[in-house]
Amino acid sequence: MRIQSLLIACLVTAAPSVVAADAKKVAPAPSKAEVGKPAPDFSLKDLDGKDVKLSSFKGKAIVLEWFNPGCPYVKKSHGVGSLVDTAKRHTKSGVVWLAINSGGAGKQGADPKDNVAAVKEWKLPHPVLRDETGSVGKTYGATNTPHMYVIDKTGKLVYVGAIDNSPDGEAKSPTDGKLINYVDAALEDIAAGRAVRTSTTKPYGCSVKYGS
């Protein structure tokens, strides 16, 4: 009886710390996007309200770029770093490039006006799609901005990770001394008909500003 009372008392006092510890250990729900598997289809609206569906680009190489015009890393990358003119170069060769903003309403960079201004400032040749509920971001497991995904012409996800190996966003501090643009490299491999040599890297940047 005494042991039972002690146990109940202990459980009551330990519960918050146990819950807190468990809360930290709980892994996020696994994304449905996996390298080597078909990229999950989705339909989102662009800044003009037009529907854009991933599967409508079947047969083309596609780049998905998680985007937030308020994120300092996105600003650096598009201003002076590895995203400068990268989309422009590749869309000329028939690659489809889609920027996706999964910021919730009221979150940093989610205002459509900020996205319109960014498209103008950085001369982006591609649509920015609004994923306000965050459902596509979570399906893809997008954690950062920028977070890059490359899909090959068969619809298979072949690269997930950072835009490059310079986590200052400016392409001036490459790890190991040599700058690598991972999206360039993946698209080169696809064009050459070979397996993508680097299929996963750790993304860097701001956290995606999900609404919930």
Add this chain to the structure above:
Amino acid sequence: MARELALLILLAACEKSATTPQGPPLGELEHDRVETSGPPLAEKDFFRVEAGILPACPANTSCEARLVLRALGDYHVNLEYPFKFVDDKSGDVAIEGTGTFAHQGEKTGTMTVKYRAAKPGKAKLSGKFKLSVCNEHNCQIESPQIAIAVSAS
């Protein structure tokens, strides 16, 4: 008897989880106390850069200055960022290199800057300190202009 034993085991496990510390180890908190001197070299709401205490250093020898970054409010030092000190050539000492950015806990980090003063007297070490701090919601990347007054004997 078996029931009592099971309860005892559960009780022991319960006490262990209740006493598991939640915060960072005390040693890590103590490391946040890095000594500095003088007013801040650069400051915004979310960070402050200060000069570490400069040891006496003769002219024409390799000396070391230390930059101390403190993350303020709910921000912490962004450990994934490649911190850099870039000589802007406007100082009057020769910068000979920088050390790796070292963090002392979540809120503080230091970078050593090696320099050489050509002659005795007061001089200025100048450059941009590329840094980043983050909180739960955002990361900030900044490149404040830094000027440290040094004195060569």
